Amino acid sequence: MNLLRLAYRNFFRNTRRSLISGLSVALAITAIIFARSYIRGIFQNMSGNVVKLVSGHITITTKEYERRERLIPLSESFALSEEFFKALPETDIKLASPRIKFGVLLGEEELSIPALGYAIEAEKEREIAGLQKRLIEGAYIESGRNEAILGKGLAERLNMKVGDTLTVITRTAYDSPTGLNLIIKGIFQTGIGGMDRNLFYIPLDVGQKMLDLEGRTTEFVILLNDPGKALEAARSINLGDEYAVITYLQNPVLRWVNLAQAVYSIFYIIILLVACSAIANTMLMIVFERTKEIGMMKALGLNNLSIVGLLTIEAAIIGIVGSFFGTIGGTALSYWLKYEGIDISMVSSTASADMPFGPIIYTAPTPFIIVTGFLLGLLVTIIVALLPISKATRINPAKALKTI
Amino acid sequence: MVEAIDLHKDYKIGKVLFPALRGIDIKIENGEFTAIAGPSGSGKTTLLNIIGCLDVPTKGKILIDGTDISELGSKEKAELRKNQIGFVFQTFNLIPVLTAYENVELPLILLDMKTDKREAKIVALLEEVGLGEFINRRPNEMSGGQQQRVAIARALVKDPSMVLADEPTANLDSTTAKEILALMQELNAKHKTTFIFSTHDQLVMDYSRRTVNLRDGRIVEDKTKPRGQG
């Protein structure tokens, strides 16, 4: 207890220096909390959209379909039989629904724009997949009707608006030409350029009929309440050899997201180390200028452990003060921009075109990011400070007291 | 000649007004070797600082060669210090990263003296203070006495009209202190430079011809030994 009080007072012996050392930690923690929230914001938007609108947490398909996925082989479909539904896991499921993906060329006359259609169970997916929420214009599709909702970018490419008729020409599962006129009911926006420019949704029954896939699907998507249980749930699905059960963890986009997040953590470490150089210097100087004092303490009978303890507490106070203000700064900034958003269109005028994210980025801080930010600051401060502090143990009291 | 007329100096320590000098009248002629003596807190250092244009009096006048320095601006005072006054400190205050030679050189650089002229002068002076062999040593490679010799050389190198020494022997053992005092006396005689130093050391007073005793910011005694003594 005494040690703590002494360390506390020592902090104020050179308040300015202590505060500056703390400031560099604070800046680092602010930067880290903000950067993590920012990057999480981008990726959450990206992976959230990919999971909800494309892959689900678990995708069930056939092995053959998976192998040739790029070709979208509609012939590799499977029946939505009772047996199939029996094999699905029972708990924690938010959505279990077939989705049929099909490639088409869209457009009037010679203007042929390739696009990707999804036939979905309209009512079921409305809220859960969040399509309703993402509509920026018009209304949602209804089962049994020849209707479609288009991504914003796709509508722009086609130069079409709500109420227009969209002609879809493709091939059925049996490779015969087929087509349909669809009314554009609404336009949605995910903020992900690639999705908004390429995707459109139609009701499942309409799609099945058009593609000659009644009662069948090529893909079956499951959304879970707890994504952490995806692997477990996937393993419990036992459909037989011809089926492939794929979790979202294998999705290339999401794998890329994870890699990118890992790459960024290197920067956090660099930022922290740079920040700690100030702490290391300060502790170096403290040990240096208090050589006599430390010698005196040793002469009084304090052991090395207590001296290291005393100095470590002093460093920890700097770390706590720095981390505390850094955490406040980072948290305030991140939560403010969570609602306010960062408009990156200033940097890039064509932000919406090909970016994997929208022109406005919302940070996504979590308590985890904030708490780990604080602890990281404190921990790294102490670790870095220990090196110069350990020099204090080598001070010889007799010699130290002799120096002026 | 230095002349102080009714010199007062108050310090504010926290909220308490502390009078360091309470009316000093003193005249020091050119070429004098004068000790200002007294216990600590008697105002010696304050008096020296005011004479050395480092501090300003609260009240009263101080004339150096007839000029009232309290009327000078800080730049003019810096000029005066640069040209006319040499300082020697209790803790030597050499620049630790410079060698003996370079420390002595510093005032001459400030006076923009040419390198070749500088060199002869510095070497001669360092020889004179007995440091001919230590020209290239740094302060931490020298004893306290040697460091103080460098400091004296540094104070004298620009041929000032006076050298102010604040407790020059306080950090030295008595043998070394005697040597330093003897050296200063010798230099005083040779260069005709005024030496004013503060001290509470009996030894210093023994060496000086004139001793001014201070108590609580006032002169209590001012005695000059007849020539031939000390």
Add this chain to the structure above:
Amino acid sequence: MKIVNIAWRNIFRHTRRTIITAAAISVGLSSMIFMNTMMNGADKMASRNIIDFETSHIEIFAEGYYREEGVFPLDTIIENPASITDKIRKIPGIKGITPRVKFQARISDGIDELPVLGMGVDIENDNGIFRIGESVVAGAFLQGEGDVLVGENLASDLGLDVGSYITIITKDRNGTYNAYDLTVSGIINTGHPLFDRNMAIIAITQAQDLLALGQGVTEICIRTNAENKLEPLKERISQEVGSDYEVLTWKEMNAAIFEISGFKRAGQFMIALVVVIIAAVGIVNTMLMAVMERIPEIGTLKAMGFSNKGIVKMFIYEGGMIGVFGSLLGCLFGLLISLYLVHVGLDFSSVFENMDIVYPMKFIIKGEIDYLNLLYVFLFGVFVSVLVTLWPVRRATRLEAVDALRHV
């Protein structure tokens, strides 16, 4: 000057402290350099892919043809390319000219069908302008009509080999569906995802036939001798061909890609800047300590008649030297990482497998060092170091000599 000398020696008074401070700066600067090298490399690879396979330096289109990336209309084409070619052939600075036809198509191996981008190339001329011929990894370049070149990825998707038969299906300019059977003459690996995944290359005469274009082409591609000074040449060509045609440089056609890269640069620069700012706080800390511990010394110098200017100079030199030291170290370290990036590169290809990325390159990123940027980074480091030294040094100037001397 002497003050420089004092400052130089002062930085060695606490060697360890100097090193730690300088190291912090160097980490900040080397991360700046690293990012720059990486982005330059990526940009350069993208540029090379675009120029060497897709657009060459300058392209001529019929006015109104060029609307958007990924749209290939057949209603506005260059009907008589020979007349255009004749007009511009004499312009100095042009190295080669070749026409191309791009069209939306589907190819089928009899079972699966895939939308691709069809491209008709002039068999004689194309290899003088583009490098598709050099990228053939199996089989040979087009020998004549009836041959097709496909990318490596497309070949593996459809299970194609040299000698395989495929059918190409497209709508001609009158809206009629046409189909041809083709033999795979070669497989290419360009490093440009569009070409490797999504492209079927045939003889231009066959494309014209397939699309009912007559002599018409969609674009005329021009390779020049001055890759970096295209504007004057573009102007010249524009004048020559008249207002019925649109002349665009490769940079104009790919503005979006470089804008994305600009955005990434901005983001990464921000990160590096934060690192440098934090390092700068370290310098402030160090210089503040330097000022504090040298207060009696400053007093002595002032007593001797040193002006504030001289003292400020001394500390600024000192901060500047730490800055120079740290910046040199940072540039050196940054250069070393950059050299690694240039010669070895970072291999992201396993991660990006199966992903259609908008950036036209493969994901083995090789760096490209910008030596001028290296100099800027160095100067920036020194500048920041000197700038932040001003604040702690201001304290030194405010001290009165008496107070400074009394300070122990």
